Amino acid sequence: MVTAGLRGRLARHPVLDVFLDTVDQRAIPHDYPVQLIEGARIDLDHTSYASFSQLRGRCHRMGGMVSLMLAHVIGFRDPALDYMLELGIAIELTTLLRDTGAHLARGHVYLPAEEMAAAGYTDRDLAAHTRNDAFRDLMRVQAARIRGYFENAEPGLALLDPRGRFAVKVAFDLYRQTLRRIESSDFDVFRRSASVPAVERAWITARSMAGPMTRRLWRVMSA
16 A cells, blocks of 8 residues: 555555655655555564574664664764664664564564574573573674664764754664663563653753753743
């Protein structure tokens, strides 16, 4: 239905009609939603991933495409899309790491098998929710990689239209803080989800909004 709508046919669904209208108005490349659908298909077909390269391909098509479409909705200047792709992957990887236990309960493993083997962490250990030294070594590798994606993405925030930039900054700060909470919990990703508490989410949102508001006030006062 989506691909038919992208070819100019009527979607005949109110949600898809709005989405396709946004695609047209904001000049979102048609390849983005098509790749997103392909990412969802990959996720249905795979319950585990042999390598990070395979997992990255999945995250590229899902979180990456969502991030790129958001950039088109907000507005940007080059080379913002390169950075936004990194941010989408960072957020997707953070979510997968945070929800390791929940995914495992449904038979899905998003820890690359090659890296599990390199750390000496077995499938049996994972099924038993074992948090030993091998597990912590494995988790540190995942966290360091995700942190690198966040660091690579951060310069792109300044390339987004100021009118919508704060929304991406909120997401950036919330998910980076989620990663920090995962690390500070000693990677307790089996028993609980390291989500950011409501009070802290409100503070992060207010802080992200304060910057644009302060700059607008300063411009008014300086006029």
